[in-house]
Amino acid sequence: MRHKQKKHIALWAVTRRECHRLVARPLYLFCMVGAPLFCYIFFTTLMSSGLPQNLPVAVVDLDNSATSRNLLRNLDAFQQTAVTARYGSVAEARRAMQTGEIYGFYYIPKNLSADAQRQEQPTISFYTNNTYLIAGSLMFRDMKMMSELASGAAARSVLYAKGATEKQAMAYLQPIVIDTHALKNPWLNYSVYLCNTLIPGILMIMIFMVTVYSIGVEIKDRTARAWLRMGNGSMYISLAGKLLPQTVVFFIMGAAYNAYLYGFLHFPLNSGPLPMLLSTLLLVLASQALGVFMIGMLPSLRLGLSFASLWGVLSFSISGFSFPVMAMHPSLQALSTLFPLRHYFLIYVDQALNGYNMVYSWINYVALLLFMLLPFVVIKRLKGALIYYKYMP
Secondary structure (H helix, E strand, O other), X not given: OHHHHHHHHHHHHHHHHHHHHHHHOHHHHHHHHHHHHHHHHHHHHHOOOOOOOOEEEEEEEOOOOHHHHHHHHHHHHOOOEEEEEEOOOHHHHHHHXXXXXXXXXXXXXXXXXHHHHOOOOOOOEEXXXXXXXXXXXXXXXXXXXXXXXXXXXXXXXXXXXXXXXXHHHHHHHOOOOOOOOOOOOOOOOHHHHHHHHHHHHHHHHHHHHHHHHHHHHHHHOXXXXXXXXXXXXXXXXXXXXXXXXXXXXXXXXXXXXXXXXXXXXXXXXXXOHHHHHHHHXXXXXXXXXXXXXXXXXXXXXXXXXXXXXXXXXXXXXXOOOOOOHHHOOHHHHHHXXXXXXXXXXXXXXXXXXXXXOHHHHHHHHHHHHXXXXXXXXXXXXXXXXXXXXOOOO
C-alpha cells in the first residue's frame, strides 16, 4: 500500500514539476496553443470558399457576334471563372498568361457563327496555365464544358432548322442521360477534405516536437537525473508525469478543432462526435509515444528534433489525402502504415464522411494503439541516456 502511495506521490510530483516548466517557458505555450490555433484559423479562412473563385481569364473574340458574346457571358457566369480582359490577338493573350496576369484565355475564331450555321465545323480553342495545378485544372474544366455546351447548342439549332422537335433534338444530342451524385461532399468543397487532415497533421507535428524537446532539453540542461530521481528512479513514472500535462493540453486543442470544424463550420460529421474525439485522443497518444521513441533512438536534442520534423512533414505526403496511397509504389504503401496521420485520415473518411460504424475502422484504431507500445522499445536506452549521456553542442 505504501509502495503504491509512493508511486502516486512521485507521479504527482513529476506532473507538478512539468506544469511549472510548461508555464515558465513561453515556447511551450506557443507550440501547444498558439501555433495550432493560428493554423486552425489560417487554413480554414484560406479555403473558406471551398474552391478558388473568380479566377482571371481572358478572351480573344475575333467573331464578335451575338453567338460569341453569349458564349462569353456564359463562361463568365461560372463560379470559378471571371473574364477580366479581352485581347485582339493570341499573341497578346499569351503574353498576359506568361506574365501571370491571367490563368488562361479563350479563343473564338473569325466567322464562328456563320461557319457553324453552314456546318463547317469551326474550331474553338482555349489555353490554360497548368503551372498552377488547381487554377489550371479548374479553368480547363470550365472552358471545356463551355465548349461542349456551345457545340451542343449549335447542333441543336441545325436540328431545329431541319424540322426536328425539341425531344428529337435532345435524344440525338444526348442519347444517354447522365445522372451524377457527389456523395458525402456534394459541394465539392476542398476545405472539407483538406482541413480535416492538415489541421490534425499540424497538431501531430507540434506533439512530436514538444515531446522530443521536453525530454531532450532535460539532457541538454543536465536536469535529467533530477527529473528521474523525482520519479523514484522509474522511467515509467517519470515519463507519465512529464507527458500527462501535455496530453491534457493537446487533447483540449484536438477537441477544440473538432468543435470548430464540425460544430461551428458544420463540416460533414455523419457518425457523430464520439468516434472523431476518440480518434483525436488516440492520435495525441500515438504521436507522444512516437516522440518518445524518436528521442530514445536519437538521444540528442538536435537530432531528435530533426527526426521529428522529418517524420512529421513526410506524414502529409504519405497519408493519402493529397495522392492516393494505392497508386504509390508497394514499398511506400507498406511504409504509410508507420505514420499515425495515415490511420487518422482513414478513420476520418470512414467515420466523419461516410458515417460507417466504428467496427469498420477497427484496424486503424488498433494501429494507433500499437504506436503506444513504441516507448517500451527504447525505455532502457532512454534511461541510460538520461543518466550517462553528455550533451555535445
